[in-house]
Structure formats: C-alpha cells, structure tokens
Amino acid sequence: MSAVPDLSNLKIDHSDEDALKAANAALKKSKTDQLAQHTRVVCLLKLDRYDDAVRALEEGGDKLKEKAIFEYAYALYKAGEFDKAEAIANNGDERGIRHVLAQTKYRLEKFDAAGKLYSKLAEPSRAAASEESDLRINSSAVDAQLQWKGLGHLVHKKKPTSEDLDAFESAYNAACSCIARDELRKGEVLLRRARDLCNASEELSEEEKKTELLPIAVQQICVFTRQGRYEEASQLSKSIDLKDLSDLSTRHIATVNYLAAGKELANPFLAHRQFHSSEQLPKNDLPFQYQTDILRQNEYVMDLLTFKQPGVARHTNKIIASHPSPSTLSSVNTLSVLNAAATARGETGKAALKLILPLLERRPADVGLLLTVIHLYLLTNNHGSAIELLEKFLANLESSTAPSDADARFAPGLVGTIVSLYNLNGRKPQIRTELAKAAEYWRSKRKPSDTTSSPVPVGLLRAAGTALLESTDPQDLKAAGEIFADLHDHDSSDRASAVGLIAAYAISEPSKLIPELEKSLTDANRVVSDIDAASLEDAGIAQLPAVAPATKEGTKKRSAEETDTKPKRIRASRKPKDFEEGKKMDPERWLPLRDRSNWKPKGKKGKTRAAGLTQGGAVEEEKVKPEATKTITGGGGANKNKKKKGKK
The missing domain is CATH 1.25.40 (Serine Threonine Protein Phosphatase 5, Tetratricopeptide repeat)
Structure with missing residues (x-):
C-alpha cells in the first residue's frame, strides 16, 4: 500500500508541480478530500492551466465552489467565460473578488460599471493605499475604453494628472484616450512619454521592457497612419518582429497596421494572404x-x-x-x-x-x-x-x-451633412433653422438633474448657438442665449459656452450679464501681455508714400496733390475765340444749348415745349382750333404721297 502524502507538511520552497502531484495523489485515495481539491485548483491557477482549474472546480461540487468562490470566479475569467465569471463574482463581498468582478465587467465592455467599482475600491483604506498605483492604471484604462466606445461624457477625469504620467502604463492609457478623441498630436507625445518611462524603469528586465514596448509601437503606427505619415509608419512597422508579440490579438492588430501603412504591397492577393495568416484567437484574448x-x-x-x-x-x-x-x-x-x-x-x-x-x-x-x-x-x-x-x-x-x-x-452627422450642403449653396437662413431645430430636440432630451449620463452632442449645440448669434432676429438671439446657458449650466468650466453666453446676453439681455461669467474668461491683461503698446504708438500709423517709386529711369508718377493743384495745359485748337487767360470756363460748354442749365426757350412754341417737359407740375393743354373732318372718298389724290413700289 502506498503512503498518503500529508498536504499540511508542504513547504513554501516546494514547486507548484510538486504540490499538484501531492494533491492528485491524495485525491486518488479520497475524492471528497476538500483540502486536496482546493490545493489542486490553486496549483492549476498558478501554472496558468485555467481550463483545467475550471474543470476541477466543476468536478468538486457545490461545496468546493462555495469555499473557493474567488478561485472559481478568477478561473472562469481567465478561461474567457466572462458571463459565468460575472455571475459568480456578484455573489462575493471580499476585496479580491471585487477586483475580479471589475476586471470581468471591463472585458464584457461594461466600462461604466467597471469604473464605478474601481472608484469604490479606491476609497481611502489601508488596502487601497497599497493598491494605489494598480487602481490608477486600471481606472485610466477604463476611461480610455469609454472614449473609444463613444461614451466620453461618462469619463470623470478628462485630463491626465502628473501622477498618471509617472508610470508608463497610465501614460499609455492617457495616450489612448487622446487618440480616441482624435487628439493625435497629443497622443503621440504621450506615447513617447510612455516609451521613455518604460525604458527608464528599474523594475523591469530587458526582456520585459521589450515586451511592454511592442504594444506602444503598434499604437504609434496607428497614429502615424491616421495622420497620413505613411513613411514613418512603414519604417516603424518594419522594426517590429511580430514573433516577439506573445499576445495574439496584439499580433494580429500589428499585422493589419503593417498592411495599412505599407505602400510596397502592391499585390492585393499577397496582402490578402498575409491578412488571414494570423492564428485563431483564444476566447480570453478577443479584441473589443x-x-x-x-x-x-x-x-x-x-x-x-x-x-x-x-x-x-x-x-x-x-x-x-x-x-x-x-x-x-x-x-x-x-x-x-x-x-x-x-x-x-x-x-x-x-x-x-x-x-x-x-x-x-x-x-x-x-x-x-x-x-x-x-x-x-x-x-x-x-x-x-x-x-x-x-x-x-x-x-x-x-x-x-x-x-x-x-x-x-437629428443625428449630428446628418445635421452636419445638410448644413454643409446648404453652406455650399449659400443658404444661411436654412442653416440657422436646421441647427436651431436640432439644438431644441437634443436639449429637450436632456434631463435637468442629470449632468453626466445624457449623451447630448455638445459640438452641435455650440454650432447652433454660434449660427444663431449671426442673426439679427431677436428670437434667434434669445434662442442662442438659452443654448449657451444650458451648456454653461452643465459644464461651468467650458470657456466656449461662457463666451457664447456673454455674446448672446450682450445683444439681447445685457441685464443678465453677471461678474461670474467674466471671471471664466481669460484676463485681458494676459492676452495683451506680450504686446508693447508704447512701441506701436511710436511707430504710428502706416501711410502710403506721397510719391510713388520711379517706373522708368528719369521719370516718376505725380502725387495726388500735384495732380489736383497744377493746372492742365490746354491745346490752342481747343481754346474758344474769346478765351481769356485765368478766366474760369463754363463746364457745360461742350453740351448742346438745349441741355445747358442756363438755356431758356424763345417764342411761344418753345415755351410750350419747355412747359411740357416740366416734371411734377400742372400743364395746360394747348388750345387747338377744331377743323372740319375731311372724308377721302378715293381718287388719285388719296395715294399722292405714297412711295412707288419697286420692281419685282
């Protein structure tokens, strides 16, 4: 008979393999030994055999699952069974299992719920103090995923703090948040910061540094490609050895980014083959x-x-x-x-x-x-x-x-499209009408008491308020004030809404301007701090030169003063017979007599004609003596004055 190993005598220096062998030997003698069952599960988890750990827990029965609830939830999470892991972790209250629940919700893309869990875990306590760095990194990862998913309004920390830039993991997450917001230049700077921090880390070995730097490089390729910097993206892609990427999903993404950045792959059939050359991804490593x-x-x-x-x-x-x-x-x-x-x-x-x-x-x-x-x-x-x-x-x-x-x-994309089309045709009133309708709709959907969870398109509201400010209609100006007031109430730190609100109230309702609004703006002294007013005043106002530069050698253009004061030379052929030097000539001398202002008609017939040309005055009709109507009855005299027809 073989001796039964005593698991209580296992020492710390024993390997996980030895402990697993001892647990398996004990279970051969007694399948219901819970200590051996629990030991086997822990050893399998430490050896990264997560599917085997889940199988061992299922075979152990309900009592083992209740006793090892943390191990059960963690094994399901690592095996890619996220729905089951969430259901199990919801039944536990220990701090460790709350970490598993937060990470499981993260993988299920329930980023808002994961963020709330990390916020609770970060509440002041002795355990939170020892986990401060990890909690900050995980929280920044949640914020980045919220931005990628289009839920940026749920992010509490809009800008990274100095503490976030002290670790390469949190700096990398901050860079991802910027890239998700299309702040590519800022994201590029933060990626360089993360790379430098990783290289300077004393806690990582050279092999670990190489592993951590590869995802940063893959993200840099994405940034370069989106910026149109294909040469830099292609060179960086060639410097990455895909075999060094242990994470299969990251390896596949790196392959796709390499194809997107490379211009030398002119053969689409080869690119198609390389695209589909990646291995099948495991359940616990699938992309979002x-x-x-x-x-x-x-x-x-x-x-x-x-x-x-x-x-x-x-x-x-x-x-x-x-x-x-x-x-x-x-x-x-x-x-x-x-x-x-x-x-x-x-x-x-x-x-x-x-x-x-x-x-x-x-x-x-x-x-x-x-x-x-x-x-x-x-x-x-x-x-x-x-x-x-x-x-x-x-x-x-x-x-x-x-x-x-x-x-x-009223989707922002469709509203922006119709506004752009109207702008191409110069239809300004239709632009204001469309933006005003869209702003009214989205404002009506926002709950007055909710300042975070309502996904109102802030950019569309700003565009609507700005367009309405260009109108002279009092109703449009009032609507612009209401839009900017709504934006300012939900985010008092937004300077754009404060400026719009001041512009709207300054025209429509100056009585509503309060000092708090002006305080939110940049101080005028700060704006003009780099302007030397004295030097500008000494320089004076720029004026055109009195004399234009010479156009040809020995000639120059006359100034306007010389042109006005110097009399023009008149040719002798243009002088009248009674011309006297120095005498001012009649400016209407070139007009016909009847068109001159001093012309007076002579005789009865001329006076009558002049009276008929009077504008706005009463004109007496000329008395005409009646004449007897003559009836032409034919004869040769009737066509006496007609022209003769020409020859046909």
Whole structure:
C-alpha cells in the first residue's frame, strides 16, 4: 500500500508541480478530500492551466465552489467565460473578488460599471493605499475604453494628472484616450512619454521592457497612419518582429497596421494572404467590439481588392438586415458603404449611381447607403439632387412617430451633412433653422438633474448657438442665449459656452450679464501681455508714400496733390475765340444749348415745349382750333404721297 502524502507538511520552497502531484495523489485515495481539491485548483491557477482549474472546480461540487468562490470566479475569467465569471463574482463581498468582478465587467465592455467599482475600491483604506498605483492604471484604462466606445461624457477625469504620467502604463492609457478623441498630436507625445518611462524603469528586465514596448509601437503606427505619415509608419512597422508579440490579438492588430501603412504591397492577393495568416484567437484574448468592427471592415476591403464583390455583398447584406433601420451606428453604416462598393463593382461617378440607386429604392432608410449616394452626387457636381434627396429623407424621418427615427433625424452627422450642403449653396437662413431645430430636440432630451449620463452632442449645440448669434432676429438671439446657458449650466468650466453666453446676453439681455461669467474668461491683461503698446504708438500709423517709386529711369508718377493743384495745359485748337487767360470756363460748354442749365426757350412754341417737359407740375393743354373732318372718298389724290413700289 502506498503512503498518503500529508498536504499540511508542504513547504513554501516546494514547486507548484510538486504540490499538484501531492494533491492528485491524495485525491486518488479520497475524492471528497476538500483540502486536496482546493490545493489542486490553486496549483492549476498558478501554472496558468485555467481550463483545467475550471474543470476541477466543476468536478468538486457545490461545496468546493462555495469555499473557493474567488478561485472559481478568477478561473472562469481567465478561461474567457466572462458571463459565468460575472455571475459568480456578484455573489462575493471580499476585496479580491471585487477586483475580479471589475476586471470581468471591463472585458464584457461594461466600462461604466467597471469604473464605478474601481472608484469604490479606491476609497481611502489601508488596502487601497497599497493598491494605489494598480487602481490608477486600471481606472485610466477604463476611461480610455469609454472614449473609444463613444461614451466620453461618462469619463470623470478628462485630463491626465502628473501622477498618471509617472508610470508608463497610465501614460499609455492617457495616450489612448487622446487618440480616441482624435487628439493625435497629443497622443503621440504621450506615447513617447510612455516609451521613455518604460525604458527608464528599474523594475523591469530587458526582456520585459521589450515586451511592454511592442504594444506602444503598434499604437504609434496607428497614429502615424491616421495622420497620413505613411513613411514613418512603414519604417516603424518594419522594426517590429511580430514573433516577439506573445499576445495574439496584439499580433494580429500589428499585422493589419503593417498592411495599412505599407505602400510596397502592391499585390492585393499577397496582402490578402498575409491578412488571414494570423492564428485563431483564444476566447480570453478577443479584441473589443470596436476593434472587431474595424478588423471586419478591413477584411471586406481586402476581399474587394481581390475581386470578391459577390461574397462581400452577400455577407454585408445579412449583417445590415439584422439591424433596424435607420441606424446611427458607424459600424453598420460603414458596412452599407462597403455593400454599395460591392454592388458598383469598381464603377465610379454616374455609372456607379446607376447601379446603386436601385439599391437605395429597396433600402430607403439605410443611412450609410444614403450618404454614399449623396457623395456620388457631389462628385458629379449635382448638388441640387444631393440636397433634394437628403431633405426628402429627413422629412420622412420627421413625420415618423418612432423615437429611434427622431434620434436618426437629428443625428449630428446628418445635421452636419445638410448644413454643409446648404453652406455650399449659400443658404444661411436654412442653416440657422436646421441647427436651431436640432439644438431644441437634443436639449429637450436632456434631463435637468442629470449632468453626466445624457449623451447630448455638445459640438452641435455650440454650432447652433454660434449660427444663431449671426442673426439679427431677436428670437434667434434669445434662442442662442438659452443654448449657451444650458451648456454653461452643465459644464461651468467650458470657456466656449461662457463666451457664447456673454455674446448672446450682450445683444439681447445685457441685464443678465453677471461678474461670474467674466471671471471664466481669460484676463485681458494676459492676452495683451506680450504686446508693447508704447512701441506701436511710436511707430504710428502706416501711410502710403506721397510719391510713388520711379517706373522708368528719369521719370516718376505725380502725387495726388500735384495732380489736383497744377493746372492742365490746354491745346490752342481747343481754346474758344474769346478765351481769356485765368478766366474760369463754363463746364457745360461742350453740351448742346438745349441741355445747358442756363438755356431758356424763345417764342411761344418753345415755351410750350419747355412747359411740357416740366416734371411734377400742372400743364395746360394747348388750345387747338377744331377743323372740319375731311372724308377721302378715293381718287388719285388719296395715294399722292405714297412711295412707288419697286420692281419685282
């Protein structure tokens, strides 16, 4: 008989493999030994055998799951079973399991809930003090993901603090937040900061530094590509060895970025092969949804370049049909554009319109398809048809009673499109009307007591207020004041809304101007601090020279003063007979006598004619003696004064 190993005598210096062997040996003798079961689960987790750990917990029964609830939730999380991990972690109150729950919600893309959990974990306590750095890094990662998902209004910390820039992880997360907001230059600076901090770290080995620097470089390639700096992106891509990327999702993203940045891949078939050369990603390392959408779009683009239009049209049709129309999701509308490209089969301009317009008749509520047709109209200089098509589409949405249709009607992208089209035709009143209607709609949807969770398009409200300020109508100025007042109430630190509010009140209601508004503006002394008023005053006002520079050698243009004062020389042939030197000549001497101001008619006939030319006065009709009416009865005398007809 073999001896049963005593697990209580295991020492710290024993390896995880030894502990696992001892636990397995104990379980062979007694399958219900909970200590051995628990030991086996812990050893499997330490050895990164997460699927085996989940299987061991399932075999151990409910008692083991209740005792090892933290290990169970953590094993499910690491195995990619995020929904089950969330359900298990919700039943625990320990600090460790709250960390697992926050990380699980992060992977489930419930970033708002994850952020709230990290905020609670960061509340002052002894445990929070020891986890301060990790909590700050994880919170900054949540903020970055909120920005990527288009929920920037839920981010509490809009700008990174000095503490965030002390660690390369939090600096990298701050850079991602900037990139998500399209602040590419600032994101590039923060990425360089993260790279320098990683290189200067004394806690990481050279191999660990190399591993941490690779994702930073992949993000830099993305920034360079979006900035149009393809040469720099291509050079940085060539410096990365994809085999060094242990994270399979990061490796696949690096491959795609390399293809997007490289210009030398002129053969689309080779690019298509390289795009699909990545290994299948595990469940616990799948990209987030916004990344998946971009990767899927790139895959369809590769298929279009390799003449697989029917397949792209078929696949995109299925995805578009699974979403309700009209949709304001960028992922769905981008697929509509790719579907139109597949339908056009490489045609452009009017030829593409002939193929795509029937598609729009079958899907009249497809926003992405509508914008594609409008773009083609603009490329063919048919602005009128573009405006007419979009106005008809918006009118149909406005007459609908569905709330989703109203959101699509006043979507910032569609409002911006119609405003741009109106601007091309110089239709300023229509621009103000459209922006005012959109601002009124979004303001009505915002709850008065809610300052964070209402996704109101602030940029659209600013544009509406600015456009209304250009009007002279008092009602428009009042509406502009209400818009900027609403923006200022929800974000008093926003200087743009404060400036707009001051501009609106200064014209419409000066009594509402309060000192607090002026304090939010930049001090005037600070604005003009670098201007030397004394030197400007000494320099005087710039004036044109009195004498123009010479045009030819020995000649120069006369000044205006010389031209006015110096008398003109008159030729002798133009002088009248009674000309006297120094005598002022009549300026009307060149006019006919009857057109001169001193002309007076002579005789009865001339006076009568002059009276008839009087403007505004009463004119007496000339008395004409009646004459007997003569009747011409024919004869040769009737045509006496007529001209003779010429020869035919």
